Amino acid sequence: EFVLYHDQYVKKQDAVIDMEDRGYNFGDGIYEVVFVYGGKPFAMKEHFERFISSASKLEMQLPFDAARFVELTEGLIQKNDLKDGMVYVQMTRGASPRNHLYERDMKCLVTGFTRHMKPPEDLHKAGIRVYLTDDIRWLRCDIKSLNLLGNTMAKRLAADHNCHEAIQHRDGTVTEGSSSNLFIVKDGILKTHPANNLILNGITRQVIMKIADEQGITVEEAPFTIDELSDAHEVFISSTTMEVTPVIQIAGQLDAHYEIGDVTRTLQNRLKKKIHGSAHI
Numbered sequence: 272e273f274v275l276y277h278d279q280y281v282k283k284q285d286a287v288i289d290m291e292d293r294g295y296n297f298g299d300g301i302y303e304v305v306f307v308y309g310g311k312p313f314a315m316k317e318h319f320e321r322f323i324s325s326a327s328k329l330e331m332q333l334p335f336d337a338a339r340f341v342e343l344t345e346g347l348i349q350k351n352d353l354k355d356g357m358v359y360v361q362m363t364r365g366a367s368p369r370n371h372l373y374e375r376d377m378k379c380l381v382t383g384f385t386r387h388m389k390p391p392e393d394l395h396k397a398g399i400r401v402y403l404t405d406d407i408r409w410l411r412c413d414i415k416s417l418n419l420l421g422n423t424m425a426k427r428l429a430a431d432h433n434c435h436e437a438i439q440h441r442d443g444t445v446t447e448g449s450s451s452n453l454f455i456v457k458d459g460i461l462k463t464h465p466a467n468n469l470i471l472n473g474i475t476r477q478v479i480m481k482i483a484d485e486q487g488i489t490v491e492e493a494p495f496t497i498d499e500l501s502d503a504h505e506v507f508i509s510s511t512t513m514e515v516t517p518v519i520q521i522a523g524q525l526d527a528h529y530e531i532g533d534v535t536r537t538l539q540n541r542l543k544k545k546i547h548g549s550a551h552i
């Protein structure tokens with residue numbers, strides 16, 4: 272197995288990270304996760320556009336343009352002969368004597384690795400339990416930053432309550448999962464939190480909204496409350512690794528059960544169709 276280190280492919284044990292890399296000291300960096308199906312990455316361009324947007328929001332200088340990022344990432348997939356799994360690419364601001372103040376012209380460090388894995392088809396079919404909790408994260412959740420303590424704490428809490436994912440809310444407004452976006456369906460209308468500073472604008476989320484449009488399903492990007500979540504007919508999460516995964520139960524600050532409905536199944540199947548380029552049975 273090779274890893275990406277700057278623009279080179281090296282053995283994992285040969286990649287050396289400086290003790291004072293700002294990613295290591297401050298979480299000063301960004302990342303992307305792209306899923307690979309049958310050796311082909313899905314929505315690679317969209318992921319790298321978001322990567323570049325995250326870099327720009329943090330005033331990080333990119334060592335390569337989007338095309339080169341895609342080339343290096345595809346090269347890693349090939350080098351590791353990855354058929355099904357994920358490729359992770361991150362960029363830190365690089366190393367300098369530890370100091371909160373960053374310089375704008377630092378040489379950023381790009382690294383990446385692959386992992387073999389299959390989409391969780393069993394969960395796609397059966398749905399998951401989720402845990403509703405406070406959103407304790409910062410106010411720039413639109414940046415795909417390495418700082419994920421709010422997310423990891425929420426995920427741990429969910430797992431401790433036998434739930435697969437945490438669903439977060441700010442003062443009663445439901446935002447997103449700890450590593451996914453959230454959609455609700457009421458009277459056939461799809462609703463999800465607007466893409467502002469309070470959520471990460473998921474690539475899967477954007478693809479789902481496009482599919483909904485194609486299917487004639489009305490989509491509202493609008494904030495919704497815990498009460499609306501409670502009253503929803505269908506609930507599902509979306510992400511690169513989870514695709515469309517139905518929610519069948521909410522625990523924690525809400526106690527609710529849901530059927531897996533037609534809108535969820537339609538979007539789930541259409542997404543798989545888009546991913547695989549043919550009908551998914």
Ligand code: PLP
Pocket residue numbers: 304422447448449450451452470471472473474475476509510511512
């Ligand atoms: N929201 C958060 C906080 C995430 O970490 C993720 C992905 O990991 C998502 C949403 C979903 O984004 P995407 O569909 O691009 O994977």
